[in-house]
Amino acid sequence: MADRSRNGLPRGRDQKSAAEEPAASPALADSADSAHSNHGDAPDLRWRRGESIKSYLHEIGRMPMFAGKADEVRHAKAMEEAVAAFRMALLAVPAVLERFGDMRRLEEDARRHATELTIEHPDTDDDPPSFKKKKRSALHHNPKFQRMHQHAGRALRAIRVMRQAEAEHRTRHAHAVKTRWRNAAMALIRSGQLHRYEDLLLTEIERAADRAIALAALRSRRIAVRRELRELAASLGVPIREVPALIGDLREKRAQMQRLANQFAEANFRLVVSVARRYIGWSNISFGDLVQEGNLGLMKAVWRFEHRRGFKFSTYATWWIRQAITRAIADKSRLIRVPVHANEVLNRLMRMQRELDKEFGREPTEEELAQKLGMPLKIVRKLLRIQYETNVVSLNRPAGDDADTELGDFIPGEDGTAAEETLADRDLAAILDKNLKKLSPREERILRLRFGLQSGELADEPHTLEQIAEKFALTRERIRQIEAKALRRLRSFHRNKPRDLNPFLRQR
Incomplete structure (x- = not known):
């Protein structure tokens, strides 16, 4: 990635210098117009087919920006809370932690501990009522029985106290299990592993929940249906009656998280345009495609931004936007893709070729390039051949700003007839x-x-x-x-x- 400062954060301009550029002003739209697929529902960053980049720039120019650093931090905190709420709700589903092995170990430990503490006291008495009455009358006058009754009373009181203590211990143990679960969930969130799987996990939960809700609505008594319901309940780790509330809560929290992320991105679309302007003419990629690639980098920055470090969002996002654009130029500027390592060497060769062209007033020879770069002549010839063979233009490349026509539409047929x-x-x-x-x-x-x-x-x-x-x-x-x-x-x-x-x- 880009260069970073000593504290590990990327270095870049502050928000004032980056955001004050007239990125979405009409003047920029005119100059830009003349110059030239992680998380669910991202904002619609594309313009419709037939709509010019100029219209797109005017549209994002009407989107509100943050009022200042305080407003930005407030939005970042709200998004952080929404993300944490969604992930905690996701981890509250037993199946999720079981996927990582944590919840299963906690449940086994709790079940084993509770079983060791549980004392079964069956209360069975099969004697008929008449016999009980006679037995009580006969034993009432027996001194030995009276002493036994006193001892039994004391024993029962002791058992009652033991059961109360056992119930209190169970409650404390349940709190301990809940605390351990919360600690495991927070550790999983802090590890950074959850965000890579949360979309997949949510999709699996939604699929199982929708199936369970559909089967429960049938109210069927068929053995196969009831067996499948039990299997779905076991896979989710919750009773079927709790599934609708569970999935509704997950979807609501996820939608709130997406809304805040979209607002954060829309407030910084102009930053993408201001960065993408600097790369016009670097490659065959149109300005509109550069903006789109920058928008992808912006979304990555939105999900990874940490406001507690004290940096402005534009300082952090600028590097993600630049990385996305430069990587797109390296990967997509040529119709035939060149590996990244070869592309870096090829760029050095092209820069040296331009410098020698200015110095000599003519195109440098292969031997001169090899000498200046300190490369074998064989490698230089191979790189020049790669440059020649891959520097082609696609016939599907848009021929205008509106993308209604392609370059191939202007090529006559074999007979020379348009x-x-x-x-x-x-x-x-x-x-x-x-x-x-x-x-x-x-x-x-x-x-x-x-x-x-x-x-x-x-x-x-x-x-x-x-x-x-x-x-x-x-x-x-x-x-x-x-x-x-x-x-x-x-x-x-x-x-x-x-x-x-x-x-x-x-x-x-």
């Missing part, structure tokens, strides 16, 4: 075919042979009057008369409907 002329010839041939069919069959055939008109085309060789006369076994004069009559009829058709042929007559 596409517009070919389409016009086809339209003219269709109109002529329609009018020729109004003539008699003999008149139509004579005109087609005379002027080289085949059905649907205009590419046949014309015949002379003598050649046509031989085909019809008529004299040359008779063929001429039939031709003249047929042409008069065609002219009458044109006078009746002049709009059919007028466009072609103006072009020719």
Whole structure:
């Protein structure tokens, strides 16, 4: 990545110097217009097909910016709280921690500890009521029984105290398990591993929850359905009746997190434009694509920004935007991709070639380049060949700002005829075919042979009057008369409907 300062943060300009550039002003939009796919629902950073980059710049120019550093910090704190709330809600699903192995170990420890502390005291008495009454009456006057009753009372009171102590211990142990779970969740969040998997985990939970809700709505008593419901409940780690509230809470917290991230990004779109302006002309990538690549870097900066370090967001985001743009130039500026390491050496070669061109007033030779760069001549020749073979332009590259036309649309066909002329010839041939069919069959055939008109085309060789006369076994004069009559009829058709042929007559 970019250079970093001693404390590990990227070095860059502060927000004032970066954001004060007139990135989204009308003047910038005019100059830019003339100069030239992590987290769910990102803001719509694209402009519609047919909409110019100028319109896009005016649109982001109307988006509100942060009022100052305090406003920026307030938004960053709100987003931080929303992210923490979503991740804690996600980790509250037992299946998530089980995925990492933490919750399963905690549950096993808690279950083993609770089992060791649990004392079962079954209260069973199968004697009938009449026998109980006689037994109590007989034992009531027995001194030995009275002493036993006193001892039993003391024992029961001791057992009652033990059970109360056991219940209190269970409660304390439950709090301990909850504390351990929270500590494990916070450790997982701080480790930075969760954000790479949270989208996948949420997708799996949503899929299982939606299936469980759909099956529960059927109210079916079929064994297969009930078995699948039990399996889904086990996979989620919560009862089926709690699934709708669980998934609703997750989606609500995630939507809130996305809204705050979108607001943070929209307030800094102008920063992307100001950075992308500096890379105009560096490659074949259009200014609009540079802005889009910068927007991707901006979104990465939004999710990774830490306001507690005291840096302004623009200082941090500028480096992410630059990295995204420069990486796009290295990876996408050539139709045939060149590896990054080879691209760096190739850029050195091109810079040296330009410097020697200015110094010598001519294009340097391969030997001179090899000597200046300190490279073997074989490597220099290989790099020049790569530069020549990969420096091609795609025919699908937009030819204008509106991206309605591509470069290939302006290349004529193999016969040298433009596409517009070919389409016009086809339209003219269709109109002529329609009018020729109004003539008699003999008149139509004579005109087609005379002027080289085949059905649907205009590419046949014309015949002379003598050649046509031989085909019809008529004299040359008779063929001429039939031709003249047929042409008069065609002219009458044109006078009746002049709009059919007028466009072609103006072009020719």
